[in-house]
């Protein structure tokens with residue numbers, strides 16, 4: 106079983122939205138998925154309660170119990186555990202990072218969000234874990250051009266020597282409506298730009314979690 110930690114010290118950046126959409130993308134592709142909800146607010150649990158049909162198992166857990174949750178997921182034969190973290194103290198985040206095979210650091214394209222991710226990126230680095238930034242809630246392009254806040258964010262993140270996921274998520278009502286119905290945008294609006302973003306982000310994450318071995322050159 107692989108483990109994906111979805112992190113950021115700030116509230117409202119989109120950890121839960123990204124966590125449940127990636128958990129769903131994996132589940133829709135046939136994987137057994139456990140979504141570990143570490144936030145006492147239980148937003149992922151709320152989403153799952155709205156969902157009257159099959160889907161990822163959502164398990165509410167304290168960060169201190171994450172390792173045990175991971176072991177249980179492994180014993181149950183799950184393929185993937187996604188950890189939806191809370192905007193919590195660094196000791197809590199450290200436990201999520203410790204359990205992770207790959208970390209996503211979520212931020213909005215804003216000055217304060219960029220400032221807030223530095224510490225999280227350092228924490229991931231301290232554990233020697235691979236990971237990448239995901240820019241969420243990016244404003245739509247205007248006249249085909251990115252707004253300055255997106256370019257500024259990319260430039261500042263570039264100095265933190267950690268990759269930025271090539272697929273970010275735009276601010277779209279589709280995400281909010283899907284979550285309110287206990288669904289993913291891939292179910293509510295399969296042909297939409299939102300669904301394509303999630304499919305693209307999942308492809309990147311899947312490749313990071315299950316890298317394809319390159320056969321050694323013969324001779």
Ligand SMILES: Nc1ncnc2c1ncn2[C@@H]1O[C@H](COP(=O)(O)OP(=O)(O)O)[C@@H](O)[C@H]1O
Nearest residue numbers: 116117118119120121122242274275276277281
């Ligand atoms: N890409 C997006 N487009 C539109 N709304 C979003 C997007 N990502 C998150 N939101 C909204 O922003 C708010 C915070 O998102 P949430 O996923 O709960 O963040 P966190 O878990 O980091 O606190 C929610 O109301 C959510 O619906």
Ligand SMILES: [Mg+2]
Nearest residue numbers: 120121144148
């Ligand atoms: Mg949340």
